[in-house]
Amino acid sequence: MYRVLTCLTFEHDWRLVVLGGVICTLASAVTISLFHRARAAKGRSRDIWIALDAGVGGCGIWATHFIAMLAYDPGIGAGYSIPITVLSLLIAVAILAVGLAVACLDERWSTVAAGGAIVGIGVAAMHYTGMSGLELPARIIWSPGIVATSVVFGSVFGAAALVVAVGGDSIGRALAAAGLMTLAIVSHHFTGMGAITLVPDPTVVFDTLTISPLVLSFMTAVAAFAILSVALIATILDRRAKSEIHKQKMVLDTALENMSQGLCMFDADGRIVLFNERYGEMMGRSRMPLHGRLLIDVLQDLRSIGEWEGDPDEFCTGLIAEAKAGNAATRIVNRHGRSIRVVDQPMKGGGWVATFEDITEWQQAQDQISHMARHDALTNLPNRTLFREQLEKALRLARRADQLAVLCLDLDHFKEINDTLGHPIGDALLREVARRLGECVTEHDTVARLGGDEFAIVQFCSNCEPSVVSALASQVVERVAAPYEIGGHQLVIGVSIGISLAPEDGKGPDELLQKADLALYRAKADGRGTYRFFETGMDARAQARRVLERDLRLALQRDEFEVYYQPIRDLEDDRIVAFEALARWNHSLRGLIAPNNFIPVAEETGLIVPLGEIVLRKACADAAGWPDDVAVAVNLSPVQFKNPNLVTSVKAALQASALSSDRLELEITESVLLQNSEATLAVLHELRGFGVRISLDDFGTGYSSLSYLRSFPFDKIKIDRSFVTDLATRDESMAIVRAVTGLGKSLGIVTTAEGVETDAQFDLLRQEGCTQAQGYLFSPPRPAADVAKMLRPAPERSVA
Template identity: 50%
Template sequence: MGDRDRNDQDRRGMTGWWRAAPLLGLYRPALVAVGVGLLFSVAGAAAVARWEDRVNRIEFENAAETEAIVMQNGMGEYISRLVALRTLFESTNDEVTRSEFETFSARLFERHPGMLRIAWLPRVNRKERAEYETAAITDGVSGYRIKSLQSGGFATAPQSDEYFPVFYSTQPKTSTVYGMDYATVPERRAVLERARDNDKVAALRTRLFEPREGGRLPDVLVAIPVYAKGTSRETIADRRRNLAGFVVGIFDLPLLIQAIRVTTGASPAVSMNVYPPFTAQIVSLEQMLPDYSSAATAPQSMRDVARTLHWSGSLKIGDTDWQVRAVPTAGGPLETTYDRAGAVLIVGLLLTLSLSTYLMLASRNSRRLSLANRRVLELAQTDILTGLPNRAFFLTRLDEMNRQLSVRGLPFSILMLDLDRFKNVNDSLGHGAGDALLRQVAQRLKSAVRANDVLARLGGDEFAVIQEAGADQRACSTELAARIAKLLTEPFLLPGHRVEIGTSIGIAIAPDHGSDQEQLLKKADLALYRSKSAGRDCFTIYDEAMSAELEARNTLEGDLRDAIAQCQLEVHYQPFVDALSGARRGFEALVRWRHPTRGLIPPDQFIPLAEETGLIVPLGEFVLRRACADAAGWPSDLAVAVNLSPIQFKEAELFEMICAALADSGLPPQRLEIEITESVLLERGVENHAFMQRLKQLGIELALDDFGTGYSSLSYLTAFPFDKIKIDKSFIRNLTHQPRSSAIISAIVTLARGLDMSVTAEGVETREEFERLKALGVNFAQGYLFGRPQPIERILFDAPVKPSRRDAA
């Protein structure tokens, strides 16, 4: 029940008492008036006081929470800059020099006064100690030596298995901190180990070893582990083994927070106190004096703060939480007062004024609620990351445009955009870089559209534009699409990286392609799909043939599902031979689909469809099981090679399926060869590496298929446990008339020998190509020269393989 309802009940009760007591005489009206007036005055004042207290508390807590968020964001900015320094060490193949470190550090923390100094602590083992000391002296750090901290000062560090000395620092080269071994200081060694084992930023409240003026409070030490480039950090053992060193920063916490508050224009109405993390040494709240206080007049100890109106939170620095307590500034606008309650009490005997005051307050509350509802509605229709309208707003606006089309007949276009190669950025640089890229894409798209067009982010890397009517809607749409495509092909600059992407665009025009939301969106999506199928980085306007293609594709997909379910697919086998002896060493399993009405359907038509729809998983299992079962009946010196699709690698039970195929067929694992394309290795590198190691442990051979057509083949050869390289047939096709192809193949063979791998040449069709490949040193050959893919019943296992002119034709 609300205050107003209670007041009304009280008034009715008083009126009933007055009517029931006629003998009170002349004083009765006055007494009733006084009683009612006093009742309303006290009740109104009490209600307003409670309301003031609640509103002030809410406003204060909102302001305090905002200030805490600002401080946390500012601290995150400092930490992110230290992480950028870690990236410098982990992203280069060469050693970072002292001058590079000093230059990069100085640029990172320009106009960031809270950073006292930054240091690089390499991991130095016993054998490297003298080398590091000599290198530092050569760099100009006079008398450099690895030192330990003792009660009397620094002394030469005793012999140890490893050290973590200050090697680079933003301190002058005459500073005594150079060479100080953090491993000799227990609390600092502990924070380094914590950062290393958790692969996280670790923080410590500590005192500097070099004295500073004023006997100031301890500073904050932040340690970030740096690992050797390209090494694993999945487990603690990996992280300990691959640790390269630490980037260490020392923060002047009061100066840092004060700089953040000044830079962001912090509210003076809130006094912020930051206390150190709770430790076992703190036995009383009275001991908890702040490391930072924005107002000297505010309560200092945590116990004093708890006695007043306050807000509690935390400031996360690395893996440690500092305690944040906020109180209203004395005399500030957020300090709780009861002026309105006093005013209501004074004028409470005047019913009109009391009612006016109540209505005024109610009106103000209503306005606040209205503003809050409006803000909620705005947020519900806005994409938080880019600030663009979201899918809900886009669909609402599309409905409005369709209604205007039916009334006024004004045409419009829909452009559906999908970013090309965005997933590669997310996977290689992280989601933070992907978010930054999406924000830059949104800014460029804003510059491309007109003020009356609707630009929205639908989700992920999908954007859409509603373009209002023009003189020639088709020409306007293609002009806008071309402008967008050109803008998005220009390089994007992300922190530490230069990224190039593109966009595929599908266009639908109303009313030519439909007059309702569902039709237009479907046809724009079809046009977008055509753009992506055409090689991406282009735009396409919908035409009716696309719907027919979609229907045909859906029909083909249904037929493929039936073919897989009913085991109507065939597995053919193409031999590969020893290049020196010509002896047959095995067969590659190739799937074929003989459609009941359309005949033999080429693999390049149904394999991509199977991968898009996920049917490649049961299809791949069928091929693997059939190949293992067939190969089990071959002579024991023949192997069978099976391709695995990138989609199959995402299946959690792939390893168990391979083991089951081998077990059910009885084929020894050593006679199974798994062929993998480089696209498999672009994603989930750590997981796929572990999966391939498990296959190797079974005895299965691994081949890198289509070598030379990917992005970074050489790095995969050293990072993944391949046994064989299969040279793509595009090199073989040009072998006899392009010297460069011979040079490339020769280099691949030399590289493979150095890595203890064999080489197979695919697509060998002529005797001349074969002789040239033997001279270049390839181990195996495969192609029409030695036989086309055949069903198993047409393969003669006892007959030697003789290259035939008919097969090569």
């Protein structure tokens, strides 16, 4: 070891030693970096990286050797044999390639260490071969112990360098490995130089093919710096590129593995190039080898274990053909009870990418949406849309011997129950009705809810008697009319049914439904709780009603309605105290239309609300010009009481006309109080609150008249004309009139008799103490222009 230190201290130029160390360090760094690239590569690509690493590393070691030799000063002139010098370079490259190849064989550290040791032996082989090419007038005597030590140093540090390098690709480990490789080269070289003893010998003959150490070292240094610099730059750039590719690969792998969809990429031959775990899970192929396999082989394996149906050859041929043609395709497959949507998208250059999406929940949601769009949410019965489809289908399937009937159903008095007991009770009642209807029909029939309290049935009967329809209708009427126990209430409703038959009454859905509706209207007009078949005359009556409704709407727009007035006389003073306002329709073509012809239609269509407001405004405006002691009475329909703006309309009419509120009487019937007694009484109290008087019309014709008088203090009760007509001929009528007038006196309520037409009736009413009377005895209803004439002191009496 002392000999080595002496050689290094006294026989070397330290400036060149440092230069050699720099080149050695640079060469080691490049060697380790390229070694990493070689281990990361596979197959032919790895062989290329090993060859490049061996070439660059061998040149670096070789250059380090000859620069260090330039630093060595033996004290006599020397040269180098060109052939041997070149041979030393080739030996360095070859043995280094072997060592690197061994280190890349597997991941075991012992294999890597063996490869590093071979690299150290390569350094030694290059060194001693190069030394044999040294030509100087002296003989070289070697120290075997120091030579062996130099070889051990090179092998040990070379093995350590590669073992550290394979521990990771971090910068710290790369620098440590490069340092150990530098130490392996430098320690070997200077230890080997310490094994030399030169004995001068002038008889030694030089080879003619020699080159001086100075020229060789300068050329070697320049070439080494150039080669190593380029290699180092290329390595750094490659390392960065590999790092960026690695990051992108990690991002791609992360994205692929976290996709909710499965993905599989195929080349032009149908070979699996890329796939994620989700694909294997969704398609049941997680435990199968997939990468690099042909799809047809995978399908054949699945078919052999009973998990694939069909012909794999035909299936794969079709996919490949579609991809070559550039056609995208979408299909739905079922795997283990799940619905998978597969989309095949062709790629440029051949092959295709298949995405796999689990659409089970989505498909269930779509089915649910489709069901909801075609079924009633409350009863789960088919709605109008599905009912029409079923009707069309039944009509297409029906043969001549088949019987098809359409039954339109409407519940009787359902609205009153819904309004008085609330929508939850009404909804529960509708569900129960739907259940009972379902029990009445067969599996060939369809029950639907068309909306509100309207239901429909399509009855399909093959080769059966026409009486089967009547039997079904009778059963439905009976079942629906049976009492219901809902929410602690015992409810009773009825049902009206209209029936049309195919093909007698029509061949299309619209025609059959229309005629069943006409029959339903007739059933309701005949007293409800029954059924009617369509008859030819029903269409004409319905057409006439539609015309009347149309003309009624136009009349409101054209202001064709007038207000007539019939006087109400005080029997004690024999003078007019009020006029009852009555609507008259002066049709542009048909002249005056009787109220009993258009008022029912107006109430059914809701047109009574705007019509009632017109009568109210005109009556108030006309009454404002009468004497202050004459009032005006205006009838209010039950439909008007459902209008939330009723009180506002009354106030507006009074304000617009400047009529005193105590001169306005509003007449209501008992049916108003039936529909929602609490709300109605609240409205009546509000009207009474600002001075309007309230009169109960048609008193005595209902069932609860006396209870109404107790629940609300009416200003007036009107005795129905049916009792006045028979006043002189029937004792019962006389008794009722006497009771009503007596009741009025005891309660302080004015009593008015309607329909007075004879003097005998007038005299009897006055004798019984009736307060007021009106009728044709005094005057028929007349236009507003005749009011002044009727107010004269001696009005003319006329008998109807």
